[in-house]
Amino acid sequence: MPDRPASTSSTTSAPSVGVANDVVNVALLKGAVARLAPVLPLLTELGERFARTGHELALVGGPVRDAFLGRVSPDLDLTTDASPDEIIEAVLGWADAHWDIGREFGTIGLRKGEHTIEITTYRADVYDRTSRKPEVMFGDTLEGDLGRRDFSVNAMAIRLPSLEFVDVHGGLADLAARRLMTPAAPEESFADDPLRMLRAARFASQLGFEVAPEVRAAMTDRAQSLEIVSAERIRDEFTKLLLSPRPRVGLTLLVDTGLADVFVPELPALRLELDEHHRHKDVYEHSLIVLEQAIDLEGPADGPPESVPGPDLVLRLAALFHDIGKPATRRFEPGGGVSFHHHELVGAKLTSKRMKAMRFDKDTTKQVARLVELHLRFHGYGDGQWTDSAVRRYVTDAGPLLPRLHRLTRSDSTTRNARKAQRLRTAYDDLEARIAKLAAEEELAAVRPELDGNEIAQALGIKPGPVLGEAYKYLLSVRLDDGPIGKDAAREKLLAWWAEREAGDRG
Template sequence: MPDRPDTPDADPTDAGLPLLRAAVARLAPVLPMLGELGDRFAAAGHELALVGGPVRDAFLGRVSPDLDLTTDARPDEILAVAAGWADAHWDIGRDFGTIGLRKGSHVIEVTTYRADTYDRTSRKPEVMFGESLEGDLVRRDFTANAMAIRLPSLEFVDVHGGLPDLVRQRLTTPAAPEESFADDPLRMMRAARFAAQLGFEVAPEVAAAMTERAGTLSMISAERVRDEFTKLLLSQRPRLGLRLLVDTGLADVFLPELPALRLELDEHHRHKDVYEHSLIVLEQAIDLEGPADGPEESVPGPDLVLRLAALLHDIGKPATRRFEDGGGVSFHHHELVGAKLVGKRLKAMRFDKETTKAVARLVELHLRFHGYGDGQWTDSAVRRYVTDAGPLLTRLHRLTRSDCTTRNVRKAQRLARAYDDLEQRIGRLAEQEELARIRPELDGNEIAAALGIRPGPVLGKAYDYLLSVRLDDGPIGPDAAREKLLAWWAARESER
């Protein structure tokens, strides 16, 4: 954050003026346009202010894609003022007081001052229009989002101390947090998300209110909770937000498998902390993502599938933990149990089928590599590894590498060398064969003709048999494949 004091004890007001100047400088490209619109509203006897995210981001040294404005004008009056100035408009949010405008390449949303009241049993707001900017700001979620710049005067309005909180990197609420979260429980998820996105600390009273009211998150739809969680997970510092979700009990409401990873250590400390391990794996997976504009094989970040798989890869461990007679602890088949749990949980959170299936598959496969530790896999095993991973192979590479969190340097180096060797073998085989598109050497029509059968379940079994031949033996040619198929068919018929 630019011009931030070097010590947390610095007076935030000392940093306010240079920060304000820097913020205005960052907004300079859009201020002439916004000033024009402000002049039109003023001429019509109305107020107008830039508010919320774009103001906050300007102070943080970031360029916001959003231009959110607020006004005392009602929707019809907004449309009247913008007529002849905006290139286009839409009023899909009219019932909530929002009118969308387009000016050149810029999209602007203008919303009438709000003074919502909530039915706290259903979290459905009754939209009431407000009369003042100050009244509008107090209903916003956090002080960092309750700052405004009046237009066209550029007067900075910060009645709730958002700028000092930005300087201190602290999240607080304009109103009492328990009241704010009672109005809208989703704001608790937003607190965790902003902690992750901004790297801010949540004020103690805010964390206390989140803990007290965590159960009320159940009133919010799964889709809205999922969207906030996704934004958190795709942030630069998801650990901060995830810890907040777990520590306050919010995660227990929508993702109980995550806090369940905090397994109690036995007196001999025979296994590592699975919760901490999972957070480290997530961070290491993020480090292995490619640049946002990188090629697909680099897994451009932020990648939701990889991050979900990294966070949840061990959620099968609590259900499979066993203490062995010899003093050890085991988690047999936790990857299979975990894959089923992931599928159920992501479905309940309303993630799409493709994402759910991909994450569950990665969780199922994340231990497969450890059978390669001695480097003695056959070419057939390598082919099966690639085929089973399919289009998820590049993510599986990164997940598997991230899963090494041992402090034993020699062990870590040995695992890294083994995976290097596996990737090299995959590369060599890929040069010789089309590993990503392995198919039987006879297609469905050729199999049907050779066996004299029609399409159906039997043809599917024959196809699967020839695919296993291809994986085990590599390319042997259509004639040899046909001979093996006929031998398989003869053996099958003799058993009937």
């Protein structure tokens, strides 16, 4: 483990630290104070209440780390030597509300004004290392509590109300170096909780930090131990990674260490061996570029739905998974070519299967799989020879996913051939212009048959049931093929279809 000075010191005005001048970043300290200034009166007041009852209280973890990074944390996490009952006793009459949903883990939540605060009793958990569930044990010192945390940058604290900065594991030095290191030896930390390996990848993407070499080595050595972690917890960490500003960093770390092989093996499987003439792309690298390009096309967080406000999980998953059907469909053709026929259909099935295994919800799974299935549809557009009927079907098949499909399709162009790239952009510009024109003329977003269910039943003299559904689908195909033709013409086509169907049944 690198030599990272530890320290604890105090001041009555702002957090301070007494370590060597070549390590301490004074700008970080000043920035932390500035970021915490709006909540320091509240935290000091709460700390004084705990002190009057004879208990310790400290701001800890993410809020402290973010303050030193110059970021505003949405969370206020505190830790104490008080038991859950004693926490409630200390905040009664001060907090606007409190709840004890996390009581078994020592956590009490409370609200004060616009702030939500979580206070947790010092922990000294013991792991049996055959499951991720620890035997919850309460500790009696802040230093002991900090030693059980995932990374040193998350193991810094500020005692309240004294504002003493506590850094017994060199977190500030690691933060200044933008480095992820564990308080304990990495192999011990990950043996206690394998999920921390995924958190390393997630923080690398979220914070832009480098993972210490010994941490990376431990991740590689212990990758298979991730199997004991529940699919839901893995999904949540993977989702946070994908929604980070730089998901490529974390994804690359997951693949290189072998962690991805445990829970999303389709991703490393994209690293197809190149043929000797390098006639096809590295699908893995291509997929990461598509993901980055899709992120660049997301709209602002407060933008309208049609802009696909970012970060958008459905679009990012679709970009990452859009080609996962290629390994299963790769064929080497005579003459040295390589084909991946129907990889979009195979990929949609693989996407659905993997997302179900990771316990994603049904709606998200369905949307991502549908985008994977549709991502090649545009390539039949060529130089714009699609009929209006084909354009209508493109819009109808995409449905509400159309804004995401636009972005996924545009992102899927990673060619270095400038002419080809420009040709694809121009073709898609043309398609979007045609969609806009037809949408203005025909309300494409809500394409329906020109006769509703009651009108169809009345025209054919039938009752609701499978036959009515069949007739409805027929009229929908008429609407897509011919555009608006009016109720009378639609009724005539329906009756002609019905007569032909009846004749077929008699024959």
